[in-house]
Amino acid sequence: MDxxxxxxxxxxxxxxxxxxxxxxxxDDRFTVETATSVAAGRSALDEDPAVDCVISDYDMPEQSGxxxxxxxxxxxxxxxxxxxxxxxSETIASEALRAGATDYLQKDAGTEQYELxxxxxxxxxxxxxxxxxxxxxxxxxxxxxxxxxxFDTDWSELLFVSAAYEELWGHPRSELRDDPxxxxxxxxxxxxxxVRDAMDRLTAGESVRHTFRVRPNEDTQRWIExxxxxxxxxxxxxxxxxxxxxxxxxxxxxxxxxxxxxxxLLRLATDEAVADGSFETAVRTIxxxxxxxxxxxxxxxxxxxxxxxxxxxxxSAASDEFLYCVDDYDRQTGEHDAGGRxxxxxxxxxxxxxxxxxxxxxxxxxxxxxxxxxxxxxLEAHGxxxxxxxxxxxxxxxxxxxxxxxxxxxxxxxxxxxxxxxxVAEVVHRAVRNRERAARERDLERYETIVQSLADAVYTLDxxxxxxxxxxxxxxxxxxxxxxxxxxxxxxxxxxxxxxxTTAMYESLDERDRxxxxxxxxxxxxxxxxxxxxLRFTSLPGSDDGVSRVGVIRDISDRKQRERELKRQxxxxxxxxxxxxxxxxxxxxxxxxxxxxxxxSCDTPGLDDAANALDRMEALVDDLLTVAREGKPxxxxxxxxxxDVATASWRTVETDDTTLSxxxxxxxxxxxxxxxxxxxxxxxxxxxxGPDSDGVDSDGPPLSVTIGxxxxxxxxxxxxxxxxxxxxxxxxxFEGGYSTDPDGTGFGLTxxxxxxEAHGWSIDATAGETGGARFEITGVxxxxxxxx
Numbered sequence: 001m002d003x004x005x006x007x008x009x010x011x012x013x014x015x016x017x018x019x020x021x022x023x024x025x026x027d028d029r030f031t032v033e034t035a036t037s038v039a040a041g042r043s044a045l046d047e048d049p050a051v052d053c054v055i056s057d058y059d060m061p062e063q064s065g066x067x068x069x070x071x072x073x074x075x076x077x078x079x080x081x082x083x084x085x086x087x088x089s090e091t092i093a094s095e096a097l098r099a100g101a102t103d104y105l106q107k108d109a110g111t112e113q114y115e116l117x118x119x120x121x122x123x124x125x126x127x128x129x130x131x132x133x134x135x136x137x138x139x140x141x142x143x144x145x146x147x148x149x150x151f152d153t154d155w156s157e158l159l160f161v162s163a164a165y166e167e168l169w170g171h172p173r174s175e176l177r178d179d180p181x182x183x184x185x186x187x188x189x190x191x192x193x194x195v196r197d198a199m200d201r202l203t204a205g206e207s208v209r210h211t212f213r214v215r216p217n218e219d220t221q222r223w224i225e226x227x228x229x230x231x232x233x234x235x236x237x238x239x240x241x242x243x244x245x246x247x248x249x250x251x252x253x254x255x256x257x258x259x260x261x262x263x264x265l266l267r268l269a270t271d272e273a274v275a276d277g278s279f280e281t282a283v284r285t286i287x288x289x290x291x292x293x294x295x296x297x298x299x300x301x302x303x304x305x306x307x308x309x310x311x312x313x314x315x316s317a318a319s320d321e322f323l324y325c326v327d328d329y330d331r332q333t334g335e336h337d338a339g340g341r342x343x344x345x346x347x348x349x350x351x352x353x354x355x356x357x358x359x360x361x362x363x364x365x366x367x368x369x370x371x372x373x374x375x376x377x378x379l380e381a382h383g384x385x386x387x388x389x390x391x392x393x394x395x396x397x398x399x400x401x402x403x404x405x406x407x408x409x410x411x412x413x414x415x416x417x418x419x420x421x422x423x424v425a426e427v428v429h430r431a432v433r434n435r436e437r438a439a440r441e442r443d444l445e446r447y448e449t450i451v452q453s454l455a456d457a458v459y460t461l462d463x464x465x466x467x468x469x470x471x472x473x474x475x476x477x478x479x480x481x482x483x484x485x486x487x488x489x490x491x492x493x494x495x496x497x498x499x500x501x502t503t504a505m506y507e508s509l510d511e512r513d514r515x516x517x518x519x520x521x522x523x524x525x526x527x528x529x530x531x532x533x534x535l536r537f538t539s540l541p542g543s544d545d546g547v548s549r550v551g552v553i554r555d556i557s558d559r560k561q562r563e564r565e566l567k568r569q570x571x572x573x574x575x576x577x578x579x580x581x582x583x584x585x586x587x588x589x590x591x592x593x594x595x596x597x598x599x600x601s602c603d604t605p606g607l608d609d610a611a612n613a614l615d616r617m618e619a620l621v622d623d624l625l626t627v628a629r630e631g632k633p634x635x636x637x638x639x640x641x642x643x644d645v646a647t648a649s650w651r652t653v654e655t656d657d658t659t660l661s662x663x664x665x666x667x668x669x670x671x672x673x674x675x676x677x678x679x680x681x682x683x684x685x686x687x688x689x690g691p692d693s694d695g696v697d698s699d700g701p702p703l704s705v706t707i708g709x710x711x712x713x714x715x716x717x718x719x720x721x722x723x724x725x726x727x728x729x730x731x732x733x734f735e736g737g738y739s740t741d742p743d744g745t746g747f748g749l750t751x752x753x754x755x756x757e758a759h760g761w762s763i764d765a766t767a768g769e770t771g772g773a774r775f776e777i778t779g780v781x782x783x784x785x786x787x788x
Contacts, residue, residue: 004125005050006032009041009068010057010084019055019084022114027122038063042071051079052125053102055117058085058092066092066099073100078131080124084117147224147245150231153203153238155180168222168247169214188213188221198228202241205230211248223252254416261420264293265427274431277438282431284336287329290404290424294417297407298382300328301428302342303392303400321345323400347373354391354398358422358654361413362387386411388418390425392432395673396652402428426751457553460540463760465489477555480526493524502537506549523553532560588614637669637759642716642783645672646707649679655687657702664709664716666783670759678755679707682718682775685749689773690722715761715778719768730765 006023010016013036020032033048035041038060045051054072058065065083072081083096086107093104102124105117147168150159158180161173165183175182187195191212198208211225228243268274268289273281287299302323325340344351353360353370362368365387366375378384384405392400402425451458457474459467467485475482478493491499498521505517516538523533537551592614599607643662650660660683683705690703705720725733732738734753749765752775756763761779768774 002029003031004029004122005048005052006030006055006121007035007041007044007048007051007053008032008055008084009035009038009060009065010055011036011060012057019114019117022111023118023121026115026118030118030121037061038065038068038071041068045072045076052128053080053082053121055082055084055121058083058096059087066096066101069096069099069101078128080121080128082117082120082124145247147226148242149244150240150242151180152240155199155203155241159240164245168224168245170220186214188215198226199241202228202230202243203238205232205238208243211252221249222247223249254414257414258416258420260293261416261423264289265420265423268424268427269430274427275434277431277434277436277441279431279435282434283327283428284329286402286424286428286431287327287336288331290402290420291329291331293420294388294404296388296404297331298329298384298403298405299331300340300403300405301326301400302403303432304344305399342378349373351398354389354401357391358393358652359388359390359418359425361418361421362389363412364410383407385409386413388413388421390421390423390428392425392429393652394429394432395676396648399429399432401425430751454552457555458550459490459553460550461490461548463548465491474553477523477531477553478526479529484526493526495522495524498522502535506537506539520556523555532556584617588617637671639667640670640672640675641665641667642675642707645670645675646679649676650683652676653680653683653687655683658687658690659702659704661704661706664707664783666709666716668780668782674755674758678752678777679718681749681752681755685752686718686720686722686773689725690720709783710776710778713783715776715780716783717774717776719772719774721768721770721772723773724767724771725765725773727767733765734763 004027006020008016008019008023010019013034016034016036020034023030023032033044033051035044039062041054041056045054054068056065056068060068065085069081069083072079077100080102081100082103082105083092083101084105084107085092096104103120105113105120107113144162145164145167146162147164148160148162149165150161151157152159158176161176163173165171165173165176169183169186171182171186184192184195194210195212198210201208207230208228209226210228211223213221213223215221224245225248226243226245228241230238231240231242233239268286271282271285272278273285283301287301291297291299302325304323321344323342323344326338328337328340329335330337349369350371350373360370362371363386365371365379365384371379371387379387382405385408386406388404388406390402390404391398392402402421404421452471454471455473457477458469458471459474460469462468466487466489468487470478470482470485475485478485485493494502498519501519501521502517505519508517516536518534518536520532520534522530523535524530532555534554534556535551537549540548540550592611595607595611595614642664643666646662647660686703686705703720703722705718707716707718709716733749738749753763756777759780761777763775763777766774766776
């Protein structure tokens with residue numbers, strides 16, 4: 001019981017204060033105010049109408065305690081009033097009780113009287129409060145649509161039932177007065193035994209909460225949630241059973257609907273065709289499943305990519321001018337079609353609605369401004385009355401939509417159906433991505449076949465500098481098994497001097513230009529035998545730390561042998577040239593001198609010819625030396641700003657009053673489209689599990705989301721100040737279909753982990769500073785910590 005406020009009126013202040021001290025000491029629920037006259041007592045009551053009980057002396061100046069009692073009863077007919085007097089007699093007691101006193105107690109000399117007084121006051125207040133509660137219950141019951149009931153312990157007598165019974169059961173309350181358990185007749189047969197068990201537990205003194213169906217007919221069936229409590233007397237014995245019930249039919253149907261939606265999403269998300277990139281099978285599976293869950297006549301998938309059709313053929317129109325129907329499922333006939341198209345420029349309002357919403361729920365497709373552009377053509381041709389379209393988005397850009405079409409009249413879409421449509425669009429987007437991934441994997445298989453067929457040895461290193469791929473030529477060249485090589489550090493097989501050379505060259509590579517470094521060195525077999533080799537290497541895409549690389553090694557033993565032979569030939573040529581130069585120049589100089597002497601004595605034309613011939617021979621010698629001695633000729637992720645990507649992602653999520661705070665200024669190497677998807681799913685998770693996620697408006701401030709760098713510089717975090725994630729669920733939240741929200745569906749976080757791991761990052765859930773959810777993305781290079 002809550003605080004008990006007592007007014008004690010006695011013309012002896014010391015006794016009044018003493019009584020107050022004892023009462024408050026005996027029972028800490030008591031708060032006692034004293035007054036020394038009837039007039040002061042009346043004033044105190046006027047000032048504090050919340051007084052729970054009045055204790056009054058009888059014999060006081062001017063007015064007696066009974067006079068005070070009569071005045072109190074004029075304004076407070078039900079307020080407990082205890083006459084506590086030293087002048088006791090049966091006459092006074094009788095008069096007091098006739099005047100409306102709750103109790104009468106005579107003062108004694110000992111302290112036991114205070115315990116007795118405290119007990120009398122507490123009992124009186126409890127009884128009055130109980131009567132008030134019962135009265136309020138009756139008043140509420142007469143004016144509420146909730147079921148309220150009170151039965152005796154063995155359910156043999158109906159003490160009270162509210163008017164809501166007649167609405168819920170469809171029978172008059174009078175039937176229960178004749179047969180108190182007649183309500184069981186309309187409980188669904190499958191639920192009847194459980195209801196009887198709940199009744200027995202109530203009788204035994206156990207609180208119960210139970211949901212069951214009434215009216216077996218499906219058209220009029222209701223779901224009722226009952227909460228029952230045993231009512232006990234002072235001795236603790238159950239004397240009555242009571243409770244209330246509410247019609248939860250809408251909530252139950254919504255829960256069943258959402259459960260079907262969650263099961264369908266989980267099945268689609270893990271469907272083999274979706275996962276392995278079999279797009280035609282996947283999209284057909286998706287449209288058939290969603291048509292059943294939403295109970296619509298038609299579901300179709302549209303994409304902006306012309307080659308996204310089921311037959312894989314390209315359309316002649318530009319991809320930014322049309323939306324192409326890649327699957328059109330008619331539930332009535334069970335047939336699939338494709339090939340339709342919509343000109344984007346003819347439907348700007350509809351396209352804008354797709355761009356600004358995850359899903360658009362249109363109850364009246366012909367009159368709604370968002371879809372009115374489709375009325376004369378598409379809607380009329382197919383008899384579509386209502387549309388529920390989920391937006392397909394990649395990196396924030398609309399790439400298509402999944403249309404759920406209600407044929408006939410209008411239809412009111414529910415919030416959970418709109419959310420389901422949005423989630424289905426994400427599954428379709430995943431099928432599109434996996435189709436592209438499957439195509440890349442086929443390309444990779446072809447590339448691997450090519451690499452394996454190369455005569456040159458090829459290897460790749462992971463981020464730790466360990467060998468993670470070698471082709472057959474590398475295995476043969478190393479004279480080792482593949483098992484001996486994979487997973488081993490490259491430094492185990494290479495001389496320290498070579499490691500130093502390659503490291504220095506690797507650090508100087510310009511990754512953006514895909515520079516390729518080249519060295520010649522002695523390749524070592526597994527037994528240490530040297531093989532002259534040429535190594536060409538560069539960084540792998542996504543490598544930020546200068547370790548992950550690919551290398552191509554060519555055995556240059558034959559070339560080195562040729563180079564040695566050529567060197568020996570060149571050395572012999574140099575020696576020959578030197579000899580020729582020395583042995584020819586001297587006779588030439590002698591001949592030239594003699595020609596000059598001959599001219600002094602005989603000037604004939606033949607001397608000029610001889611001199612010219614000597615000059616030519618001199619030039620030939622010079623050219624020979626030049627040839628012999630002259631040296632021979634010597635032969636993507638993008639950079640993105642985290643803050644910009646986060647802000648752009650924020651605009652694509654329905655955030656209501658939620659605020660975003662970006663506290664990071666850093667650029668990283670990442671696929672912008674996938675990074676935006678990571679942010680969008682984390683933002684959406686904050687929305688779905690924030691303070692208002694249960695559908696009841698919170699009185700607190702709106703949810704806020706913060707993005708910032710991790711203190712150790714290894715990544716960044718996304719944090720909200722919502723309800724947070726329990727410790728024992730932080731690993732589970734990344735699993736598919738997992739959700740703690742009934743409205744929910746449970747598939748939003750599975751998708752965020754995949755994006756992080758695709759970049760080589762890790763993502764973990766923890767608690768934020770205010771207890772909200774915090775997601776830490778680590779393994780991201782290029783981010784400074786708080787202290788940097």
